[in-house]
Amino acid sequence: MPVASKVFRSGTVLVAATLSLTLLTACGNGGEAAPVSPDAVGAASDEVTVPVTAATTEIVDAGAEPRAVVRFRPAQGTRQEARLVTTASVQQQIDEQAPQDVSSPVLTMPLTALVTQGASDSTGATTVDLTLGELSTPDEATDEALAPATGSHAGFTMNLSGAITALRLRPDPDAQNKARAMIEQAFYQAVYRTVAFPEQPIGVGAEWKIRQQVMGAVAVDQVTTAKLVARDGNRLTVDVLVEQTPTSAVFQLPNGAGALNVDSFALRGEGNVVIDLSVPLPVAGAISAEGSQSFSDPSDTMHLRQITSERVEWAG
Secondary structure, three states, rough: OHHHHHHHHHHHHHHHHHHHHHHOOOOOOOOOOOOOHHHHHHHHHOOOEEEEEOEEEEEEOOOOOOOOOOOOOOOOOOEEEEEEEEEEEEEEEEEOOOOOOOOEEEEEEEEEEEEOOOOOOOEEEEEEEEEEOEEOOHHHHHHHHHHHOOEEEEEEEEEEOOEEEEEEEEOOOOOOHHHHHHHHHHHHHHOOOOOOOOOOOOOOOOEEEEEEEEEEOOEEEEEEEEEEEEEOOOOEEEEEEEEEEEEEOEEEOHHHHEEEEEEEEEEEEEEEEEEOOOOOOOOEEEEEEEEEEEEEOOOOOOEEEEEEEEEEEOOO
16 A cells, blocks of 8 residues: 555544645745644744745735835834634545544634834834733633643744744743644734735725745645725725645655645635734734645545635734
8 A cells, every 4th residue: 555545544634734734834024934843842942933935015006096105113112912813624534434524623812912123224124022811712621731821922023014024933831732733823824814015105995916935745826915995094904815726736745654646726715904004913804715625645546635714813
């Protein structure tokens, strides 16, 4: 039996989790995204920095006058209270076996953000530290696993366009691996839905495309079409449409266990986000995405089909 087939049978949940995480990896501006495994994060008590891939923007319509260049410049010392809610659903089926639900529960994550370095013309970077509040899900057992993570830290760096260039994770040493993996996935989802603004002046009605490659087990090209639908001073409301297509026809299984053919892969999502340029995190909004994927082993004797969905919500 081919190696890939053995992995399908013995490591179904691992394959599903890896594939779903591929859909949720980070974006931004920097080096290749390198998802950190729960074990790798758990092995170190110090902060782990995850670079994220570069985002480029292209204006389709500059919008109405007056137009201005949109830039993020939250001042050093700025504090913000926010709530991040993430959902990640994965339904999968191997051949004619019974369908499996390997979803993560809805995670509510209160955050306190502190701008530790404000952007300037010379640096162009804003550094933000995040402190996690009491995390919760609809599942009591999961909440118990998450409890030690309360008070953990994370952070990110973003440039003047709003694109995140690095994600930092610093879990509490007592946090369980399950909790660390859920927190990591939630942040990847949030980073992945970041809106980067173009360098050129734009006005209400402006439309632009944000292009980036999401690096993971399956390399994915993502195109986000953003439209500025309202602006009141520093407060901007942006509608977004997200679409993904794979750049590779092969999915490399973890730990050198072989490869799977990517027979089909699609993801599409939409929503809106409300941004205040004086604070580092979105103040409101929700973006949902749904996708379907199918994979087979090289001998075409085993097939995996997945239906995925995810949602990111922000509230003040």
